[in-house]
Amino acid sequence: MQRIAVEDRRAGLLAAGLRVIARDGMARASTRAVAAEADMPTASFHYVFASHDAMVEQLVESILTAQSTGIAEAVVDAPTLRDFVTAALQGWLDRAVADPAAEVALHEIVCWSRSSPELHRLAEAVYARYTASVASFVVAAGDRFGVRWRIPVDDVVRFVLVVTDGVAARWLVDRDAESAGRSLALGAEALLGLAQEAAG
Amino acid sequence: MQRIAVEDRRAGLLAAGLRVIARDGMARASTRAVAAEADMPTASFHYVFASHDAMVEQLVESILTAQSTGIAEAVVDAPTLRDFVTAALQGWLDRAVADPAAEVALHEIVCWSRSSPELHRLAEAVYARYTASVASFVVAAGDRFGVRWRIPVDDVVRFVLVVTDGVAARWLVDRDAESAGRSLALGAEALLGLAQEAAG
């Protein structure tokens, strides 16, 4: 039939994989299911990816790369630290609610990878990437608004991830965006309590 | 061979299921694997459980029942609200770290159930049970120490679960109990900030 460039097949399969994982869960995201979702014969999967695990790894990479550019726009105009924190957290939630696929898929993959010796480092890598991303926001917020953090930045970052992770986990089950927003607002207040005016 | 009562087989299979799920993950907790872990022939599984899903449901019930009696002992002597909150949260973490199987298995099962139409209600049931359990502590704390909560109790409870869920999710990947404890302490401070002396 039609000859298609490997990179185009790869993109199509990754997009299909994202859809299947978000819709049906990792356990049902077989190579057959992904290939079918991409309207390709089953064998095309292994023409592009060495294995099912390799597809999952590349999908994580692709999701994280796409996400990293998102939050920055939401906070660029924030006039105060409170606005900055609120915009960042609520912006994250709004994006997840409006287009859940990436968020859902990433949680599915992390949970799946956690218990797999071959993929455990993938779960660690996701947290490492999130940590780096959130850390840049925490440091930027301190610099921009002339505050310092009462506790080590690492602990601030970790707490941000605890709150977003906990909110996401609950939202994945009940899909209650309003309640999620209230929990997130409580987390925001806690974060604001960790900041104090820098001396000098 | 030996005739074994169905209830004894059930108990043995549930214990084996807990071990396999905690050790290898839901994806590897097949009926064969669970039966083998329990030193029983494969067919015994279906002699006790109608299906794999039924075993998972009963395992959740058994874990939740065992857990609900645990935290109460940790807070019975707390002289202040701060001690109460700290003891409850750190007590939960200490128990999870000392004996991770139940905590790990429950997270595995909730994640697994989330994306299954047949089991989604299981994930909801787990949150409902946790909500009821935490709510009783939140109300008891208010009564015992003469404080009222600045926001609806439902939102306090939800925030508690956000924090414990977020802490657990991270801990499941990096097994860093010290960092988890620091995040939990931040959550405890946030909770204490939601309490105020009751008038009169």
Add this chain to the structure above:
DNA sequence: GTCTATAAGGAGATAGAC
């Protein structure tokens, strides 16, 4: 290059010998 057909193995569930 493409894709059908199949290999090889694991799953849930069950029939039927003992």
Add this chain to the structure above:
DNA sequence: GTCTATCTCCTTATAGAC
């Protein structure tokens, strides 16, 4: 009651026809 053997289906991965 117990458990071996098997049915049926689905998985990842690959061989080989076109």
